[in-house]
Amino acid sequence: MKIIPRKGKRISVLADSNKVVEEIRQRINIVDVIKDVVSLNKKGKNHLGLCPFHTEKTPSFNVNEEKGFFYCFGCQESGDVFTFLMKYNNNSFYETLLDLGKRVGVEVKSSYQKDHEDQYYFLIDIYKEAARIFQDTLIRSKLGSPGLHYLSKRYINDNSLNKFMLGYAPEEWTHLHHHLSQANYSIESQIKSELVKSKNKNYYDNFRHRVIFPIVDESHRIVAFGGRVLDDSQPKYLNSPENYYFKKREILYGLNLAKQAIKDEGKAIIVEGYFDVIMAHQMGIENVVAPLGTGLTQRHIQKLKRYTDKMVLVFDGDPAGEKAMIRGLTHTLKADIETLVVTLSDGMDPCDYLLNNGSESFIEMVNQAKPALDYRIEWGYHQMPDGNDFHKRQYLNDLYSFLNALDSEVQKEEGLKKAAILLKISDRGIQKDYMNFLNKGRSKKVVQKEPTDSNTPDPKLSPKAITERYLIFTLLNHLEFFLNYKNRILSMGLEDSFSQQLFNTMTDVFSEKEKLGVQDLHLILEVLDEEDKALVSQELLDGKYQAEPIQQIQDCFKRLKLHEIRPEQVSISRKITEAQRENTVDLDELLEERQFLANEENKLKQREKATWKD
Template identity: 30%
Template sequence: MSLIEEIKSRLDIVEVIGESVQLRRSGKNYIGFCPFHHNVRTPAFVVFPDTQTWRCFGACNTGGDVFQFVMRRDGLTFPEALRALAQRAGIPLEPRTPEAEARERERARLREILEAATLFYQHQLRQTPEAEPARAVLAARGLTAETIERFGLGYSPSAWHALIDFMRRRGFSMEDLQAAGLVVIREDGTAFDRFRGRLMIPIRDPQGHVIGFGARALGGEEPKYLNSPQTPLFDKSAVLFALDLARAEIRRTGVAVIVEGYFDAIMAHQAGFTNVVAALGTRLSEAQLRLLSRGLKRLVLAMDADPAGMHAVLRGLASAREAFPETTLELGPRGLIHLSGQLGVDLRVLALPEGMDPDELIRRDPQEWARAVENARPVIAFLLDYLAAQHRLEDPKGKAAFVREIVPILAAIPDPVERDVYIQQAARMARLNERVLLEQVTSHRMSGHERRGRKGSAALLPPAREKPDKGPEAFGSGTEAEATLLVMLGLGPDLLPYLNVRFAELGLEPLTEEDFLDSTHRALFRNLTEFGPVEDWPEETTDPQRPGLLRTLWLELLQRRGPLLRGFDPEDQRWAEEALRLALWIREQRLKEILEDLQALADSVPDWPQDEFMAKWQALAEELNQTQRFRYRRWMMDDPLSTPARR
């Protein structure tokens, strides 16, 4: 029995869920109102004791086991949920390595130092006459005492050793302070406070721990903003300011807004827009976007209306390098489209009124800000307009340059209907024959399906036990088929985007973690979508206290399921075809399970609205029939779906 299964066997899912959801017994199951969306009319949240699973048949339309529930309810990663539930079940986890324990001790020490510094800066802001200019700046911006307290704002005295003296009296060494990024040590060994005479803004991680500071100058000093240097806790490119305060609202609404400045986010929260976070500077990184990926449905980039702000929308996303083809698009718009599709996010751009930033707009008219967020433009429409403005479309050379830039963008759109709409729009903008543009986009898509595989992936496979046969039985059933697909996804650098493109062309929703029945498999799939192939996973993917946990779990799958794949080459077209068959079969099993759960709900709750039941049943049955039809055609015929070649 695996660790995950042992934990589940010792816990009663009804008891765990019943702590936060009022459940009533109905037949052999339990029903209640879903805790993840507002509903007071019909209870559509069902707990199934026999299978130790739950499902919401309402707006969430999701489900899982006790791990998925705790992760969703408490906003935890899989390793965090594993640790919490293992402790509850009384199961000791394997001890950490000495290296991991040493890293955690260092991180804990740095957190202690930064919390002490935060209290020092807060006291200076509240109590000292020297901080009057800082208090005046905050008052001029209209910040309330409650907001100042919530964000922990403070002031760093102008003296060269004020913080050093305070911290050393509390037993912290100069080396500690340097490691935390609070002091600068000269070559001669003398030291001084890094931040002096500035308004101090604590930067916190998603769990609310202070990991660094942003320091704003109060006069004409340069730079205007000074951030903490990189430390074991702080990496400017992998942090979103105010995410600790915004996580709950983002999780509740599925919408996040990214602004550029600290005070843009602070003012937004004060005005009640608590789903706003800030990038630390104008360069938005892929790592920052990944922080928001779980449960996110729409992401709005709120940028200044000047050319620099418009440019930052594109430049910031150029870090999504894995998504980029070998093109001359320095700003990487195709990567932007690909990343939004990979995360399953509706990416939009909010262009602010000329000469205004979010802070100013919110102070002037909060409702205007709300309307601007609601009416933010789809990123593809924004990109087309932006790129059209960069070229003289009445000139043949300008028109050709425009087409060269938009073709990769259009080709990256997975939904065929949406892609066709934007092809028509772009053709009208360039006054170009639509057929010419369509041919170029189609050609680009076909070449894009060619795999830019990592050499040597096949060498990772263990020795073959048998040559694989055609059909799902060759790869096992149930969760074993899931494990096989995860091994294939981990070895194939662009297999998941390829599968999602194929699903879209078949009229199916993209593959998601919800398609996997096993908790571990869901966590592994989430890591694959966030970081790509396993070789690209960070050493500490989700939890510094359990480095490499998910990588280890994937390697265990490789040893168990890899021999069945020995007859395939990840570089070969047949690899992609088998992965598509598996993915369709896994989707089919998920739909069957949902239908069974829905029938169980109907049996348990006789008064459940019949029209609502039939509508859900028919929609699920239609999707199941469509998926089965596609899968059977894949197995019984040579290649009826005309899978694009992947040479």
């Protein structure tokens, strides 16, 4: 059986490499680049257009020329000019660098391809070695016998073990750590890769007593791992954290092996799990892929559209599987890709079905799949406990919300007609009811919008936490002031955990910087996870942070001081009440302290900005 070969030493980065990137970044205008493929209109400090990464009718794609980044409020895609072209053209970083270098007259040396990605490329290198160790353990070591026994019970044959590079992480705490160290991988790279964890100066493996599934991208690079326990303990599945190469909402398991078959068969079959994909391939059905625990996303669909214009969804026949399928239907119906749905028996997954019924029956079932719109309408109908008016109204409201999210008027009309047939009501009646639903929704939106402004705080946050976020986001929008106020924030600390984490990230990333500016913003965005990057990107596009930044920062500090004074005032008032009741000698001193705090509060309030509200 073929084992993944061991490769040589890691690549080291040249000091000049980052200078090339920064030179191009400073010369390039992100708006000019994106305008080549997206029609943009200036709106305030931003440029607005239809997002190229998902289907939409109302523009939600924003580009900020000054800060050099883009963000879509519809699909949450974000990044700088390099990220945009890599996603849009499906190019590597090096290919993108060459294109932009030619555009602005910066020479990119051929050696750069080898050393520009060192800060990320070590992941590809160490993951490849880890996969070799996991597979070697499964196949050649006695330690791998529990994994082999489990896979044998799941009817996975030797060819599939090799094809999908399956491995095993034994119960030992330091098995992988020991082997990686022997292969000259530093402890720093082991920890950064999240393959090894550290606690109290002790190191231990992240994956233990699990069958290992290497996760491979379209370029055949191992970018992450999935691990499944051999019993029913939790968590059943464990995935590597997201990294530069691995984004769950973009990667499809098995696509590297399935893409040619998808082209040949004219359709992609989407299943739910690792074993579903492996068993389908094992039985000769190779146009099968699976998302990695996220449900089907717009990025998944965009990738599949490179190979086909038809998808068949075959998820597990249990409530969780149905919900996963329902979540993905809005994306597929909006993406202009023919989508069909297969419903399995209760409790059965595609792997079970293939083992019990064989590949021919599975293919026949796929060929008889139901259109996604029909499935969605019928699914909601069958969720009704009975046909009384209350449950009908619930069903219709849910259906109307779903249809309203679609872009196609034809799909909306078809959906209403199908629902009318199920409910035995007239087309005219359901059309009128749908319009009433939309009109009510619009009137509610108008009522909600009137009292809202851009400075309205999140009701879940305390007043102090709101102020802290405003302070950190103001500094992020004006990095040139960050170093001036860093030590002051360090000395006082932050109550809001998100603000503290973002501040810590900024402090770490800029630790060696003597001067900061908008050109350094990308350094923060590059290290944030997708969720945090989406939140930060929204705040970077918000105009409320732009006017008089120094005054806003100073007002934030004053506001935070007020939040400190008020608890002290409450405490002093309580002590005064006790002193008056007990006639103690402390009363005069307490009254003086209360007056001092009141004077301090009044001074701060006089300088307080009108935009802040109690």
